[in-house]
Amino acid sequence: MSTSNRVAIQDLYPPDLAHCFGCGRNNPSGHHLKSFAEDGEVVTRFTPADHEISIPGFVYGGLLASLADCHAMATATFASQLAAGRRLGDGPAPRFVTAALRLDYLKPTPLGVELEIRGHVTERSEKKAVVAVTISAAGAITVRAEVVAVRLPKSMERV
Amino acid sequence: MSTSNRVAIQDLYPPDLAHCFGCGRNNPSGHHLKSFAEDGEVVTRFTPADHEISIPGFVYGGLLASLADCHAMATATFASQLAAGRRLGDGPAPRFVTAALRLDYLKPTPLGVELEIRGHVTERSEKKAVVAVTISAAGAITVRAEVVAVRLPKSMERV
Numbered sequence: 001m002s003t004s005n006r007v008a009i010q011d012l013y014p015p016d017l018a019h020c021f022g023c024g025r026n027n028p029s030g031h032h033l034k035s036f037a038e039d040g041e042v043v044t045r046f047t048p049a050d051h052e053i054s055i056p057g058f059v060y061g062g063l064l065a066s067l068a069d070c071h072a073m074a075t076a077t078f079a080s081q082l083a084a085g086r087r088l089g090d091g092p093a094p095r096f097v098t099a100a101l102r103l104d105y106l107k108p109t110p111l112g113v114e115l116e117i118r119g120h121v122t123e124r125s126e127k128k129a130v131v132a133v134t135i136s137a138a139g140a141i142t143v144r145a146e147v148v149a150v151r152l153p154k155s156m157e158r159v
Numbered sequence: 160m161s162t163s164n165r166v167a168i169q170d171l172y173p174p175d176l177a178h179c180f181g182c183g184r185n186n187p188s189g190h191h192l193k194s195f196a197e198d199g200e201v202v203t204r205f206t207p208a209d210h211e212i213s214i215p216g217f218v219y220g221g222l223l224a225s226l227a228d229c230h231a232m233a234t235a236t237f238a239s240q241l242a243a244g245r246r247l248g249d250g251p252a253p254r255f256v257t258a259a260l261r262l263d264y265l266k267p268t269p270l271g272v273e274l275e276i277r278g279h280v281t282e283r284s285e286k287k288a289v290v291a292v293t294i295s296a297a298g299a300i301t302v303r304a305e306v307v308a309v310r311l312p313k314s315m316e317r318v
Contacts (some may be wrong), residue, residue: 029210051188059178061257062225076306098220102261
């Protein structure tokens, strides 16, 4: 079975849980990151704005952390659906939140080019997933991240 | 000697290296985080905007990563100056950049309250510092971070 699917994973989050600044379709001020399943991995592309800068010429590390974080949550959602034998779009997608985020900035990430962010799950249980993420610019990996995602706890559901 | 000083550490960064989205005074679109030395620790306070949201009611984790990151760099700068026997404001402050960022989100961080972010250096050499950071909301620590800061490498200086 091909796991390719051109539905953005974040667009399947329940509408009351789709306000995230990084990836929520219901946040008019946010980044609207859209992650897609591509043959077993989850991929997104994002071009930082000129003001999302650290040192002149390079992307702000806080933005890179944000991108890795939101993309990892989408990757966890995808893996959870796949493990349940469901396709993306078969009912509401489970929402994950971040328990831990670990980033290594391997080299400076140049500003002014499209970044490619790839994620895959390295460990999972029903309630938790560990996601490996890379961020690449112009074909070189500049950031590696490991992100621990947990199913949204009831204590965070106010809606 | 008291180490208290009401000069914001980020305001001592060289002007050509003060464009960071998180804390640069020369970035009109940024957060303008200002970190202050307070008796051996470095402290800042920041109230996230309503749109800096993850799940309704809670702060966006990517923003928390950004705050920890910029604050850690300021903490590294402060420790570096102190170790050199200099006071903040005695000449330009050394600029650090992030090599690694590790965050544990201990509990959800509520939106709508001022956050307190505290940092101190746990290990340092001339070129590197390891910084422990906590983020607290309403008196409870919600995030712990460990950040590896390195002196700005020549390869990142384009100015």
